[in-house]
Amino acid sequence: MDWCGCDTICRPDGCPNALGSIFCARNNCLNGSDCGNRLRTVSGLHLARGNIGYSVFTSEDIESGSIVAEYAGVLTTHDYRKDKKRTSSYTIGLAARSSRKENLWIEAKFKGNITRFMNHSCHC
Known part of the structure; x- marks a missing residue:
């Protein structure tokens, strides 16, 4: 899987992963938990x-x-x-x-x- 390559925080309308219907994760994005194209789960x-x-x-x-x-x-x-x-x-x-x-x-x-x-x- 290729890295998204976003220089700033990923946005669903501009991130290559999002545009390809792929969510960002540890193995394809360097923006970590600040990424705007990453799934989050509610704790608790x-x-x-x-x-x-x-x-x-x-x-x-x-x-x-x-x-x-x-x-x-x-x-x-x-x-x-x-x-x-x-x-x-x-x-x-x-x-x-x-x-x-x-x-x-x-x-x-x-x-x-x-x-x-x-x-x-x-x-x-």
């Missing part, structure tokens, strides 16, 4: 088992519009809209398409991170 996320299953909660306030964490799982082109038997509540479709113009999906049922346990319920 905790996983707990509730009445309905696992849930994520935080002990800190989260500002509206903040990126809490990236959704991780297996990236696939399997079309889950046409295969309801294999679709799980951990599957999300992406707006991006593959180089072959196929729909892209992230399936996090078996592989993923803490984000697969996030939900909108206040009663977990």
